[in-house]
Amino acid sequence: MKKVRKQVVILGAGFGGLACAKRLANTDCEVTIIDKNNHHLFQPLLYQVATAGLSMPEIAKPIRSSLPKNENIHVIMDEVSGINLHEKIILTPNRTVKYDYLVIGLGVVNDYFGHDEWAKHTVGLKSLEEASKIRNSVLHAYERAELSDNPKEQQRLMTMVVIGGGPTGVEMAGALAELAHHVLPRDFKNINPKNSRIILAEASDKILGQFSEPLPCKAKDTLEKMGVEMMLSSPVKDIRHKRVEFDDVAIDAENIIWAAGVGAPAITRSLDVPVDRSGKILVNPDCTLPDHPEVFAIGDIVKLTDPLNQKVPGVSPAAIQMGNYVAKHIKNEIDSSTPMLDRKPFVYFDKGSMATIGRSAAVASIGKINLSGFIAWTLWLFIHLVFLIGFRNKIAVLVQWVYSYVNYKRGARIITNLKNPQQLVSEDKIKSKITVRH
Numbered sequence: 001m002k003k004v005r006k007q008v009v010i011l012g013a014g015f016g017g018l019a020c021a022k023r024l025a026n027t028d029c030e031v032t033i034i035d036k037n038n039h040h041l042f043q044p045l046l047y048q049v050a051t052a053g054l055s056m057p058e059i060a061k062p063i064r065s066s067l068p069k070n071e072n073i074h075v076i077m078d079e080v081s082g083i084n085l086h087e088k089i090i091l092t093p094n095r096t097v098k099y100d101y102l103v104i105g106l107g108v109v110n111d112y113f114g115h116d117e118w119a120k121h122t123v124g125l126k127s128l129e130e131a132s133k134i135r136n137s138v139l140h141a142y143e144r145a146e147l148s149d150n151p152k153e154q155q156r157l158m159t160m161v162v163i164g165g166g167p168t169g170v171e172m173a174g175a176l177a178e179l180a181h182h183v184l185p186r187d188f189k190n191i192n193p194k195n196s197r198i199i200l201a202e203a204s205d206k207i208l209g210q211f212s213e214p215l216p217c218k219a220k221d222t223l224e225k226m227g228v229e230m231m232l233s234s235p236v237k238d239i240r241h242k243r244v245e246f247d248d249v250a251i252d253a254e255n256i257i258w259a260a261g262v263g264a265p266a267i268t269r270s271l272d273v274p275v276d277r278s279g280k281i282l283v284n285p286d287c288t289l290p291d292h293p294e295v296f297a298i299g300d301i302v303k304l305t306d307p308l309n310q311k312v313p314g315v316s317p318a319a320i321q322m323g324n325y326v327a328k329h330i331k332n333e334i335d336s337s338t339p340m341l342d343r344k345p346f347v348y349f350d351k352g353s354m355a356t357i358g359r360s361a362a363v364a365s366i367g368k369i370n371l372s373g374f375i376a377w378t379l380w381l382f383i384h385l386v387f388l389i390g391f392r393n394k395i396a397v398l399v400q401w402v403y404s405y406v407n408y409k410r411g412a413r414i415i416t417n418l419k420n421p422q423q424l425v426s427e428d429k430i431k432s433k434i435t436v437r438h
Contacts, residue, residue, distance in 0.1 A: 041060050124259070160196070161201060198228045226357075283302050
């Protein structure tokens, strides 16, 4: 009689999901990955796509070609619509998938702290679609400013507000400043992009709050030298169409970018398990859901403090470590029928934190060592290349970055998917100042 293999279902092909699947390749189980996209995305470099530093294929790779060619690994491109923990099934709009083990690694979404109405007036940075939308909107704003004869309208079009002073916000603000001050001035005749306003707003009294001093202070000084306006201790009061309101000032801006908070997707709140305010799952020490030892949660979707009293951060190294940890336990239990109760708790190995600010500028914290400037930037570059999946991606990114570093040029300044450029121009009442020279 043919042995029935255990069914392992992994939700999400992020760093954790892929790491888990790779460790389970060629084992005595059937592994099914379900993801709404057909690609794995290197999210830490999304800001480079959003600011025309890199193109989308350079930070993404098809899921199927990212995995070993083993017969026990299967990929389904579909969106998870429900999880029935009691019947052990996954629901999608097109199928029902049964599991013996479930690994939830669905990642996070933008969290507006109870103000979901702000979402329609801002753009987050969690997907290729959002990064592309930011790039299109920013570049098109300069094109419209070039055609305008209204100085006030030109300034509004060249004003960008980044909300949130964490790594994503800092990286985004720095990249926008480089784009405006060093790349775009050579492209336009009637406007000077150096007059752009790039504003970084943070609710607390410092940026990069997870770093110890003096790194937040150095990052602030570097951004200000790059031309970024800092608004610290400035929580957002309201966001409306092309307008951000704080307690004592309102700023009109064509582009408002949300980098202030993330939360778990809504599906976590339907599981009837403990979650925090943002929907992140409060897992057991072995990354399982309470009362469900066959269900693991890994990556950004998890809130966990390990036995060393370390809060496991939502970063790619943590997700990879969790994915490997879970795969190891699943494999051992399948191979030896080890009881689920014998699992050792997950312990996070902290490899440090880092954030890039701009050209030759970054901050890094590795253990008790704090680095900044060119050394930290070089380390940041090396680490990100290591984590990029696929040899082609690493070579493409390295070549593009060297080219941009030497020439201050961005090779992906392409505007796509405009609904109707002529209509957008007329709506803004922009009058052409282009003259034909003979």
